[in-house]
Amino acid sequence: MTDPFGRNISYLRVSVTDRCDLRCFYCMSEDMTFLPKADLLTLEELDRLCSAFIAKGVRKLRLTGGEPLVRRNVISLFRSLSRHLESGALSELTLTTNGSQLANFAGQLAECGVKRINVSLDTLDPDKFRSITRWGDLPKVLAGIEAAREAGMKVKINAVALKNINEDEIPSLMEWAHGKDMDLTLIEVMPMGDIAGGRIDQYVPLSMLRSRLAAKYTLTDLSETTGGPARYVSVSETGGKLGFITPMTHNFCESCNRVRITCTGTLHTCLGHEDAADLRKPLRASSDNEFLAAAIDRAIALKPKGHDFIIDRRHNRPSVSRHMSVTGG
Numbered sequence: 173m174t175d176p177f178g179r180n181i182s183y184l185r186v187s188v189t190d191r192c193d194l195r196c197f198y199c200m201s202e203d204m205t206f207l208p209k210a211d212l213l214t215l216e217e218l219d220r221l222c223s224a225f226i227a228k229g230v231r232k233l234r235l236t237g238g239e240p241l242v243r244r245n246v247i248s249l250f251r252s253l254s255r256h257l258e259s260g261a262l263s264e265l266t267l268t269t270n271g272s273q274l275a276n277f278a279g280q281l282a283e284c285g286v287k288r289i290n291v292s293l294d295t296l297d298p299d300k301f302r303s304i305t306r307w308g309d310l311p312k313v314l315a316g317i318e319a320a321r322e323a324g325m326k327v328k329i330n331a332v333a334l335k336n337i338n339e340d341e342i343p344s345l346m347e348w349a350h351g352k353d354m355d356l357t358l359i360e361v362m363p364m365g366d367i368a369g370g371r372i373d374q375y376v377p378l379s380m381l382r383s384r385l386a387a388k389y390t391l392t393d394l395s396e397t398t399g400g401p402a403r404y405v406s407v408s409e410t411g412g413k414l415g416f417i418t419p420m421t422h423n424f425c426e427s428c429n430r431v432r433i434t435c436t437g438t439l440h441t442c443l444g445h446e447d448a449a450d451l452r453k454p455l456r457a458s459s460d461n462e463f464l465a466a467a468i469d470r471a472i473a474l475k476p477k478g479h480d481f482i483i484d485r486r487h488n489r490p491s492v493s494r495h496m497s498v499t500g501g
C-alpha cells in the first residue's frame with residue numbers, strides 16, 4: 173500500500189476496545205461514556221480486518237485501546253493472528269498496555285509470538301500513580317512488567333510528560349528503566365478529546381526536558397526511526413535509549429508509515445485529522461474481502477500529508493475531538 177505522497181503503509185494499530193480499567197486524567201474523564209458493546213467489532217471481525225491489511229502488505233501490527241487486555245478473550249485474537257507470524261507475512265505482533273493485567277497475560281502473550289511490548293507508566297510514586305490514573309495500583313503494574321520480562325519479552329516504557337507532575341521525576345524514571353534494560357520514550361500531551369480541565373496546564377515541551385537531561389547526561393542522537401514520531405538518543409551514563417515523541421513541536425509526518433483502526437472498524441489514516449473511513453460496513457457486507465479491500469484502497473489514497481495538532485488557546489479545547497482511547501495510542 174503506497175499513499176499519494178509515496179509513503180509505504182506497513183504498520184497498523186488497532187484499538188480492540190475503548191474501555192479501560194484506569195482513567196488517566198489526560199486521556200479520559202472520570203465518568204467516560206463508552207460505546208455500546210453492540211457497536212464493537214467481534215474478535216472474529218477484528219481478525220478478518222487485520223488479515224486483510226496483512227494481505228495488503230502490513231508487516232507490523234499493534235493492538236491497543238483503551239486497554240487491550242480488558243477486552244474479553246483478547247488472547248484468542250492474539251492466538252489467531254499469530255498464524256501470520258508463523259507464515260512470515262507479519263514481522264511483528266505487539267501491544268500497548270497500561271500493565272495492570274499484564275501479570276495474568278504475559279505468559280500467554282509470549283506463547284502467541286509477542287516479543288516486545290510497550291507499557292505506559294508515568295511515575296514510580298504510588299500516590300502520584302493513583303492520582304494520575306484516578307484509581308490505578310502501581311504494584312500491579314510493576315508486577316506485570318516483571319512478568320513480561322520473565323516471559324522473555326522486551327519491554328519499552330512510555331511516559332507522558334506532565335507539567336508539575338512528573339517532569340522532575342524523568343531522570344529517575346529513566347535510570348530505573350535503563351537499569352532493567354528497558355528503553356524509555358517520553359510523549360508530549362496531545363490535544364485529543366474533551367477531558368475535565370484544560371490541556372494547556374498539562375503541556376510541557378520535551379525540548380525543555382531534553383535540555384535539562386543534557387545538563388546531567390551525555391545524549392547522542394541516533395539516526396534510527398520506526399517510521400513514527402519518535403526520535404531516539406543514547407544515554408552514555410546508563411547505556412540505554414531514550415525516545416521523544418513531540419507531535420506538538422515537530423512535524424514527523426513525512427515518513428509516516430502507519431494507519432489506525434478503531435474498535436468499531438473506522439479507519440483513520442492520520443492521528444491528527446478528523447478523517448475517517450468506515451470499514452465495518454464493507455466488512456459486514458460480504459464474507460469475502462472484495463468490498464473491504466476496495467474501501468481500504470480508497471482510504472489509503474486519501475491519507476493526508478500531515479497533522480493539524482494545535483491547542484486552541486483562546487477556547488482551550490482539543491483540536492481533534494476523538495479521544496486517544498477510541499483511536500488507540
Ligand code: SAM
Pocket residue numbers: 192198199236237238239240268269270290291292330331332359360361362363364496497500501
Ligand atoms: N491503555 C493502554 C496504555 O495506556 O498504554 C493503551 C492505550 S493508551 C490510549 C496509549 C498511549 O496513549 C499511552 O501511552 C498513553 O499514555 C497515551 N495517551 C493517552 N492520552 C494521551 C494524550 N492526550 N496525549 C498524549 N498521550 C496520550
Ligand code: SF4
Pocket residue numbers: 192193194195196199200237238239270292497
Ligand atoms: Fe486507559 Fe491507557 Fe487512557 Fe490511561 S492512557 S486511561 S490506561 S487508555
